[in-house]
Amino acid sequence: MSTKSLLLGTIAGLAVIGAAQAADLPMTKGEAVEYVKVCSAFGPGFFYIPGSDTCLKIGGEVRAKYYGFGGTGFNRNDNRSAFDTQARVWFDARTQTDWGLLRSYFQIDADSNKLKGRGGGDGSRNLFTIDKAFIQFGGLTAGYAHTFFGLYDNEYGDTLEAGYYASFETVNLLAYTAQFGGGFSATLSIEDGRDHRVNNVTGNFAGVALPQGGQQVPDVVGQLRYDQSWGTLAVQAAAHQFRTGEALAGGIPIAPxxxxxxxxxxxxxxxxxxxxxxxIPAIDGWFVVEGQYADGALDYLGASGTVVANSDFFTTDAARVKGGKGWSITSELGGNVTPQLQAFLVGSYIDTSYNDFSAAGDASIKEFTISGNMVYTIVKGLKVGGEVAFTHGKLDKGFIFTDSNGRAHENYNQWLAGMRITRTF
Structure with missing residues (x-):
């Protein structure tokens, strides 16, 4: 027998043995592969989490900001230009249950050099913040969400960086919204009052020490709302506690x-x-106006966003504790100039007063801001916007701006101009 014949015979024998052994093995099916499926029940971008009936949407945004601040010109430490890059990531998970919609939402923001205040001061680098984190189940909302006082900031507020005077806080809350049909709804919200404080830390207000006391009761916020195809009407109210803290000298309480x-x-x-x-359907736009009055609860006016610091309360020359009062109003007109170009014009005014502030009489802070911006969509998900804004303020009786040379000012102006490039996905 030749070597070639021997090799062929051996290979054939091995093949027969292998086939016989394979015949003795149990037959199995291939493992099922679970693919990600699109969830169309809640709009585009949602998909089913494999192995569950929960739909998830993951989104993000990167904002590159470039601003020039005219500033008040009173302090050489103010930045006249500032750059900031912000990244946002959010997760929206929804499940339809027999008891209604179960939703959880989480968003985190990361700033490379967060702009500090409207004066353009030094910011904090690499700052990570929780923008929102809440649970909704039926009419219940629990967690860290936008306050239910007002609607402008949460649903509109389309300026790029300029300030305006309206309730804009994200707060820890527990709220319930009842739907009555026909577009009517009502919300009762219990909100953390510490998130609604103005001058929240121990400091000086026009030279008077104002330590805030610890919270005893939370804020109570109520809103009635009417939504229709032509627009929305809403009224809201809030109750807020303000209380003095312990005045200390060298860490020891000061005696009465x-x-x-x-x-x-x-x-x-x-x-x-x-x-x-x-x-305004003709331009796929809107006109919105929101106004509010407050006594001892100035955060609901947007007073935290003013150039000059306000405060919920103050002490008079006679050592009496009184609350600050005021009102504010904001309006916006926005819409499409072309399918790719949007334009927004915003005007806002705030007036706060402190009666019997000193022997000179009542003190007040008045401020208005006008801003305009245009946003152009280059391609889907990529926008570039430009903005110009002007702020003017006036101080009366007891309040002054002091510049770096020690000169006093009762009026101030501030300009802002800048641009923002935004990629959303």
Whole structure:
């Protein structure tokens, strides 16, 4: 037998043995592969989490900002230009249950050099913040969400960086919204009052020490809302506690009657407001106006966004504790100039007063801001916008701006101009 014949015979024998052994093995099916499926129940971008009936949408945004600040010109430490890059990532998970929609939402923001205030001061580098984190189940909302006082900031507020005066806080809350049909709804929200404080830390307000006391009761916010195809009407109210803290000298409480003592007072403030939105179908736009009045609850006016610091309360020359009062209004007209180009014009005004502030009489801070911006969509998901804004303020009786040379000013102006490139996905 030749070598070639021997090799062929051996290979054939091995093949027969292998086939016989394979015949003895149990037959199995291939493992099922679970592919990601599109979830169309809640709009584009949602998909089913494999192995569950929960739909998830993951989104993100990167914003590159470039701004020049005219500033007030009172302080050489103010930045006249500032760059900032911000990244945003959000997760929206929804499940339809027998008891209604179960939703959880989470968004985190990361800033490379966050702009500090409207004066353009030094910011904090590489700052990570939770923008929102809440749970919704039926009419219940629980977690860190936008306050239910007002609607402008949460649903509109399309300026790029300029300020405006409206309730804009994201707060820890527990709320319930009841739907009555016909577009009517009502919300009762219990919100953390510490998130609604103005001058939240121990400091000086026009030279008077104002330590805030610890929270005893949360804020209570209520809103009635009417939504229709032509727009929205809403009215809202809030109750807010303000109370003095312990005045200290060298870490020791100051005794009553001694210099620097602040009376221990627990007081309550309030805010009321109204909002109206008129849709303009011809330009796929809107006109919105929102106004509010507050006494001892100035955060609901947007007072935290003013150039000059406001405060919920103050002490008079007679060592009395009183709440600051004021009102504010914001309006916006926005819409499409072309399918790719949007334009927005915003005007806003705030007036806060502190009666019997000093022997000179009542003190007040008045400020208005006008801003305009245009946003152009280059391709889907990529936009570039430009903005110009002007702010003017006036101080009366007891309030002054002091510049780096020690000169006093009762009026101030501030310009802002800049651009933002945004990629959304």
């Amino acid at each position: 009657g001694a210099a620097g003592f602040i009376p221990h007072k627990n007081k309550y403030g309030f805010a009321v407001g109204g909002s109206a939105v008129i849709k």
